[in-house]
Structures are given as structure tokens and as C-alpha cells.
Amino acid sequence: MKLYQVRKGQFVFYKNELHKVYSVKPMFKQSVHLYRLKDMEQILTKASEIELYKPKHNDTFIFYGKRYTIDQYTKPEPGDYILITKPAPDLLDHYSLNEIEKVESVDDVSVTTTRDNGVKHHEYVVMVPGKNDASQEIAYYDKDLVPEEQRLKDESISYLAEKDKMLQPYVGDVYLDKRKNTRAMVIAVSESEVILGHGVHVHVAELLNEDSFELVYRYSGD
Structure with a gap:
């Protein structure tokens, strides 16, 4: 489905791979800013080069090296x-x-996420790790165009750690949380999650989204 009005958060296909729109700046020729969901690589493009996709039940995709x-x-x-x-x-x-958030607690009305958001049950779908026989592949528009070796690599956290070594957060780094207008230090890092000093837990990929966070200090360890 071709897009005539691009909206922040939309899932789109660009060059055969699933991306998400994180910013639209109409003043520029390449006005659509995307990041590729499999590894958070950022792309500048225009509406004529992307195709809209609306995620649905049983769709399977890769989010930062994990299916x-x-x-x-x-x-x-x-x-x-x-x-x-x-x-x-x-x-x-x-x-x-199309925000992706981690659940901290659940009640009868909503879930509370690790970003202190209360999301009502009718607003979201759950992302179950892995895939099943009924799953529909949406990581690629046409998976037959992607070699099996590349598909396996795309689902590798270790590959991402090597690829994005300069972008990986470290304990001691300081980020600006733009939504809370607060600077916070990274106090713990796991394979896929970062804990910040103001109590917020986020997926490591979210720190690469410049609409949400900005690195203001890189801890050198010296």
C-alpha cells in the first residue's frame, strides 16, 4: 500500500525489509526518517520509496536481533x-x-510498562518470542530474496553487539530522556535491556531512537 500521508510510528517496507517511521520532516526532500526494526539502523527516504504495512495477529518479525x-x-x-x-x-x-514497551505489572484494566506508562488492554498486542507454524513473515516483504545465511544472521544478538559496538550503552553513560526531560546515567546493562538512574528500564534499541533519547556523555572508563 503506497503512502500519501506518512505518520510517525507506521510500519513500512523499505528495500524489502520492515522499518518503522520515527520522524517526518516535510521541509526536506528526504522527509521520512525510518529505523530498520531488525537492527535499528536509521534511514532517510521519501514517501514514494516506502510501502505501508499494518501489523496483525500472527505476524512475525525481528526486533533488534530477536524474533x-x-x-x-x-x-x-x-x-x-x-x-x-x-x-x-x-x-x-x-x-x-507502534511503540514497543516492556510490561512491568498487569491489572484488570491495563498494564504498566517499565517506562511508567499505563496502557489499556485494548490498546496493544503481545509480542511472543519466536514463531509458530501459522506465523506470517513480515521481517521481509519477500523472504525469498534474502539468503538463508542472512536470515539467520539477522536473528543474532551477538551479530548486533559486534556491528553496533560503538553504539552500545555502558554503565556510566548519561542519556537525556526526552519524554521526561531528564538526564540519567546508565546503572545496569543486560543483553537487551538498560536500566537508567531515574528508574526507567528500556530496551537497548530504544536508546538508538533519537526521538526518545540523546547520548550526552560517554563514559570512557579512565
Whole structure:
């Protein structure tokens, strides 16, 4: 589906791979800013070069070196990732279309994420790790164009750690959390998660999204 009006958060295909729109700047010739979901690589392009895709139940894709399948019927548990497909944030919440957030707690009405957002149950779908026989591949528009070796590599966290060595967060780094307008130090790092000093837990990929975070100090270790 070709796009005539590009909206932040939309899932799109660009050069056969799944991307997400993180910014639209109409003043520029290449006005659409994307990041590739498999590794968060940033792209500048224009609307005529992308194709819209609306994620649905049983779609499977790669998010930062790990495969997930969308399940609209699964009930989330703490630690699960959700994809916010029908955002309707309250005044104190900060999320938008197709945000990926980690669940911290669950109640009868909503989930609370590690970014302190309260997301109502009808606003999201759960991202279940892995895939099943009924899954529909959306990491690639046409997976037959991608060699099997490349597909296996795309799902490798170790490959990303090597590829993005200069971008990896380290304990002691300081980031500006733009949504909270707060500077915070990285106090812990796991394979895929970063804990910041102001109590926020985020996926390591989110730190690469310049709409959410900005690196203001890189700890040298000296």
C-alpha cells in the first residue's frame, strides 16, 4: 500500500525489509526518517520509496536481533513486550503508534510498562518470542530474496553487539530522556535491556531512537 500521508510510528517496507517511521520532516526532500526494526539502523527516504504495512495477529518479525510473533489473544505477564497498535494515552502517559514497551505489572484494566506508562488492554498486542507454524513473515516483504545465511544472521544478538559496538550503552553513560526531560546515567546493562538512574528500564534499541533519547556523555572508563 503506497503512502500519501506518512505518520510517525507506521510500519513500512523499505528495500524489502520492515522499518518503522520515527520522524517526518516535510521541509526536506528526504522527509521520512525510518529505523530498520531488525537492527535499528536509521534511514532517510521519501514517501514514494516506502510501502505501508499494518501489523496483525500472527505476524512475525525481528526486533533488534530477536524474533517475535504478534498475538492478540495472549494475556501479558511482567517481562513481556507489547506493541501498542491503538494508542489512546492519558494525560500523564507518553506513547504513540507502534511503540514497543516492556510490561512491568498487569491489572484488570491495563498494564504498566517499565517506562511508567499505563496502557489499556485494548490498546496493544503481545509480542511472543519466536514463531509458530501459522506465523506470517513480515521481517521481509519477500523472504525469498534474502539468503538463508542472512536470515539467520539477522536473528543474532551477538551479530548486533559486534556491528553496533560503538553504539552500545555502558554503565556510566548519561542519556537525556526526552519524554521526561531528564538526564540519567546508565546503572545496569543486560543483553537487551538498560536500566537508567531515574528508574526507567528500556530496551537497548530504544536508546538508538533519537526521538526518545540523546547520548550526552560517554563514559570512557579512565
